[in-house]
Amino acid sequence: MFVEECRRAVMAAPLTGLDALSKGVWQAYGAGVLDDEETGVLCELIAARRACSEQLARAPRRVGSRPRTSASLERRRSWTASGWLPPAIAARFTMGEAAALAVIIAEAAKAGRCGLPIGAIAGRAGVCATTVRNALREARRLGLVRVEERRLSYARSLPNLVTIAGRELALWVRTRARVARQEGGCKIVMATTNLHFHSAARPAPAAREKGIRGRESDGLGDARAGLA
Structure with a gap:
């Protein structure tokens, strides 16, 4: 019964607790609770448990690829x-x-x-x-x-x-x-190469004013002729 309890304790103990269990096994052997065969089995189990824990501790931590978010x-x-x-x-x-x-x-x-x-x-x-x-x-x-x-x-x-x-x-x-x-998009404006385009298309301010006055006088004369 005591051997089974020791076995379960060894299997469940962390790596840092194996030394205390090994010390307890040898104390039980000195007190006559365990015989030579039982002590040997428990010592081998503790040694195997320690080797397995050390191997897992030395194993590199495997990191997967980038999370697929x-x-x-x-x-x-x-x-x-x-x-x-x-x-x-x-x-x-x-x-x-x-x-x-x-x-x-x-x-x-x-x-x-x-x-x-x-x-x-x-x-x-x-x-x-x-x-x-x-x-x-x-x-x-x-x-x-x-x-x-x-x-x-x-x-x-x-x-x-x-x-x-x-x-x-x-x-x-x-x-x-x-x-x-x-892709940004823009409006392309092509400028004219005729330097005199604006001056030729649009008359000078004085000429425009004279033309407006002439049209106004012609219209006023036509209206007077109609009244007569």
């Missing part, structure tokens, strides 16, 4: 449908990878190259950092982009610089950037 999904879909990738090229990537590439290409079209960190690209596109790395790796393999690494030391580096390398993609991006500049 409605906001991240909206950003992902918005960038995928933004038109920065030709359909033939976008078909080679997943929706998340296409969204990440769209962020990179839009930044490169604006500044000539993209120097955003991986985390910033992932945040804008609504994806995880692994998806951004996979997209860059595949785009680099296909010859679509050129990645320049900027290492400061063995363990430190600045964000990579990504430039557009594919000819088809570069032509598409130039067209898309021109459309993006025109």
